[in-house]
Amino acid sequence: MKIPGTLPCIICHGKLENPPEIKNGNQPNGGLEFIAAGHWPSTIIDIFDGRTLRINICDSCLLNAAENNLVAIQDERNENAPLEIWAGMEKTKKGGDE
Ligand SMILES: [Zn+2]
Numbered sequence: 844m845k846i847p848g849t850l851p852c853i854i855c856h857g858k859l860e861n862p863p864e865i866k867n868g869n870q871p872n873g874g875l876e877f878i879a880a881g882h883w884p885s886t887i888i889d890i891f892d893g894r895t896l897r898i899n900i901c902d903s904c905l906l907n908a909a910e911n912n913l914v915a916i917q918d919e920r921n922e923n924a925p926l927e928i929w930a931g932m933e934k935t936k937k938g939g940d941e
Contacts, residue, residue, distance in 0.1 A: 909930065916928075
């Protein structure tokens with residue numbers, strides 16, 4: 844079943860929309876898209892056949908989760924980097940906020 848537009852937030856079910864210049868795909872304005880190809884030892888999905896799950900979380904719900912120490916961040920450029928609790932509200936120039 845195809846979805847009409849962008850997925851809502853998986854936590855609050857709030858409506859999310861793509862920016863006007865994005866006509867296709869799932870790029871929520873005011874939120875993030877999380878992508879997973881499965882994960883061993885999940886008991887429900889571990890596919891790795893090219894398909895990926897897509898989940899949106901709005902900025903408000905993500906910040907709320909960060910305030911409750913439920914979000915981690917890790918530097919993927921360093922395979923030995925520790926998984927750390929993310930403090931929230933962090934943007935870089937590369938983040939597309941020009
Ligand atoms: Zn939300």
